[in-house]
Amino acid sequence: MASGQNDVVKENPVGIVIVGAGAAGLMTAIQAARALRARGVPGSLLLLDGRPTVGAKILMSGGTRCNVTHREVKPSDFEGGPRHFVKHVLEAFTPQATLRLFEEIGVKLVLEPGGKYFPATHSAKTVLEALLKETDRVGVGLKKRVRITAVQKEGDLFCLKSSDDLDTVWARRVVLTTGGLSYPATGSDGAGFGIARSFGHTILKTFPALTPLLTKDPGWKNLSGVSLAARLSFFRRGKKVRECPGPLLFTHFGFSGPAALDISRHLAGAAQGDGPRITASFLPKESEGSLQVRLQSAQQAYSKKLVKNLLTGEFSLPARFVEVFLEKIGLDGGLRIGNFSSEDKKRLIRSLLHYPLEAEGVFGYSKAEVTAGGVDLKEIKAATMESKLVNGLYFAGEILDVDGRIGGFNFQWAWSTGALAGRSAARSLLQAN
Ligand SMILES: Cc1cc2nc3c(=O)[nH]c(=O)nc-3n(C[C@H](O)[C@H](O)[C@H](O)COP(=O)(O)OP(=O)(O)OC[C@H]3O[C@@H](n4cnc5c(N)ncnc54)[C@H](O)[C@@H]3O)c2cc1C
Missing domain, CATH: 3.50.50.60 (FAD/NAD(P)-binding domain)
Structure with missing residues (x-):
């Protein structure tokens, strides 16, 4: 003035x-x-x-x-x-x-x-x-x-x-x-x-708050542009304090989309002693029980199907995501589901529903x-x-x-x-x- x-x-x-x-x-x-x-x-x-x-x-x-x-x-x-x-x-x-x-x-x-x-x-x-x-x-x-x-x-x-x-x-x-x-x-x-x-x-x-999550993980970063339905859970001192459902978008620096943005304030606001942790469910509509049943019937119906094709077909997960995900959890996507051990099945279910997301921080105010x-x-x-x-x-x-x-x-x-x-x-x- x-x-x-x-x-x-x-x-x-x-x-x-x-x-x-x-x-x-x-x-x-x-x-x-x-x-x-x-x-x-x-x-x-x-x-x-x-x-x-x-x-x-x-x-x-x-x-x-x-x-x-x-x-x-x-x-x-x-x-x-x-x-x-x-x-x-x-x-x-x-x-x-x-x-x-x-x-x-x-x-x-x-x-x-x-x-x-x-x-x-x-x-x-x-x-x-x-x-x-x-x-x-x-x-x-x-x-x-x-x-x-x-x-x-x-x-x-x-x-x-x-x-x-x-x-x-x-x-x-x-x-x-x-x-x-x-x-x-x-x-x-x-x-x-x-x-x-x-x-x-x-x-x-x-x-x-409502800011993207950062990761150093090259595997996730390579998925830049891939999006899927997810549910992220935030844990403080071992206790789940928040669930954020919604689309999860992989970016060249980490994770964005509504689920990641909504959970970011919990990670950003956590104190060091809180032991903050985020897990991801990549099949948010499924539970351990329902996945167990679906995998079992898939094993019976088409035992020759490859694990990776099961995840992209039956569960509609993006192919690029499935490739990185299976590598991360140490499962061979070329395995036939008929040859899946019960230990493999457990690992797959646990990882699909409770994956410990490698989010190291948040993007910040910018x-x-x-x-x-x-x-x-x-x-x-x-x-x-x-x-x-x-x-x-x-x-x-x-x-x-x-x-x-x-x-x-x-x-x-x-x-x-x-x-x-x-x-x-x-x-x-x-x-x-
Ligand atoms: C990219 C983006 C997308 C968003 N999308 C949505 C959405 O779709 N829906 C939703 O609900 N929310 C959304 N938000 C959040 C929403 O925009 C904010 O919560 C809301 O605008 C806050 O309004 P405000 O008036 O309190 O503050 P602001 O919008 O930040 O306005 C503050 C104003 O004060 C002025 N000012 C500051 N200091 C001084 C000073 N000292 N003297 C004079 N003037 C000053 C600034 O210039 C500014 O114009 C979004 C935010 C961003 C950044």
Whole structure:
């Protein structure tokens, strides 16, 4: 911001300043403005963003199709802060409310098999453009290239300093929607955590989530491009703590696809002493019992069939995968199944269902769809998203200690917390008038 006539001086503070124009910030702005207008008091609202263009994550989301929400969103779809907090927030602004809002602003959403909602245009641009148009329609001022570096409270007012150090913005309410640390090139570089910390807020350990898994194993790396249905299980201290079913994609650096992305936050967040371990079932619909029966009847029906052909034919596993897999478990794919010993059979079943995946770590923030950890929800009021430590300071979106699984859950968290924060900040402003 250039200094001079655009300065927002202390004598004339902005009603609500929202810092960060991503999904959470746009929703906060729209809901706050609508709440003020509904009471016939169009208040002054300013939405600030450090980037020259906003909504980068919306545009890149869902493979540029933007998976806006999910048919069913439950607290168990999220990790991080307490379930009762997440439940309250999701009930205050449900996926149905999300569908209604997008319909109102002209975005038709379509349900895909599996429960994900996407815009009918299959373009994330439709979502961002509609949100920006609505923000403008309800009278929110959007200023880009304004990176907030510090926020302080003086009496009842907040003083926001920008990076160029020329301007100071004064506000009666502030909502921090600065995101986390994932894909920092989109503008979310963790600055919001510093601001929250300066007000005494606790930032719980942050780490990348929904990010690919890394392997050093050349065999798996050679399978780059191969995908199959799987179920990954995460073990901590010998105990299974999470199962993530879904497609598993082999890449030149390791494992990706929904199953790997969903499990990544558990590996990334594990402590060394946890003895973290991931196992893979490459036949997620089978159990040891069902596989035993199928192998036995295959042995009787076509005893001359080669093991490798059984796995690609009867079990529909990709040929390239079968080759690497059998080599890894030390079974000869050229063996006829009639000659399979019971020990061989046991090894095959165990390895198909409980393979100890050689995942050595995660890719990191540069490829993480979301940040785990963040502002501790213990210090936030679930009914309003207002800080329990600082009156008039609100939070929404990824900055908070909540991360969802793949499927539209992270946007729903942004929409729900944003709607709640925006409405609450507006209500509090009206009450003060
Ligand atoms: C590749 C990718 C695909 C994804 N796909 C999906 C999907 O399909 N469905 C789904 O539900 N989720 C998806 N996500 C996750 C989802 O995009 C995020 O959870 C969501 O965008 C978080 O919104 P937010 O507003 O909290 O933060 P962000 O979107 O990160 O927005 C934060 C904004 O704050 C601004 N900002 C930060 N610091 C400052 C500062 N100091 N001053 C001023 N401005 C600041 C940034 O420039 C940015 O615009 C995806 C994420 C990625 C990276």
